[in-house]
Amino acid sequence: MAIRNMTVATTRSLDGDMTVDEFKEWLRRFDVDRDGRISRDELRRAMRAIRARFTGWRSRQGISYADADGDGYIDDGEVDGLIEYAQKSLGLRIVAY
Incomplete structure (x- = not known):
């Protein structure tokens, strides 16, 4: 399960491709309040874990891109x-197996 040889703060190394289910499971680790939703701050933490740059701006863009109902x-x-945003803007390789 992986994303271009990056190390995640959750003690897991991400190398190569990641399936959609693996991505969702990885993302759930950042759902700090366990409400089943990802907030901008939680998304920012996930982006920091993969050492993305400009996480404040990118997390704002990611929420704006994916938040269909506008609840934030x-x-x-x-x-x-x-x-889709992660693949386009963060260069993550997420595949459907």
């Missing part, structure tokens, strides 16, 4: 939009 959070129904 990414829920299960909006994760596909976040996956």
Whole structure:
């Protein structure tokens, strides 16, 4: 499970491709309040874990891109939009196996 030889703060190394399910599981680790949604701050922490740059701006853009209902959070129904954003803007390789 991986993303271009980056080390994640959750003690897991991400190398190569990641499936959609693996991405969702990885993202859940950053859902600090366990509400089943990803906030901008939680998304920023996930981006920092993969050592992305400009995480404040990118997390704002990611929420804006994927948040279909405009509530400021990414829920299960909006994760596909976040996956698309992650592939385009963060260079993550997420595949459907």
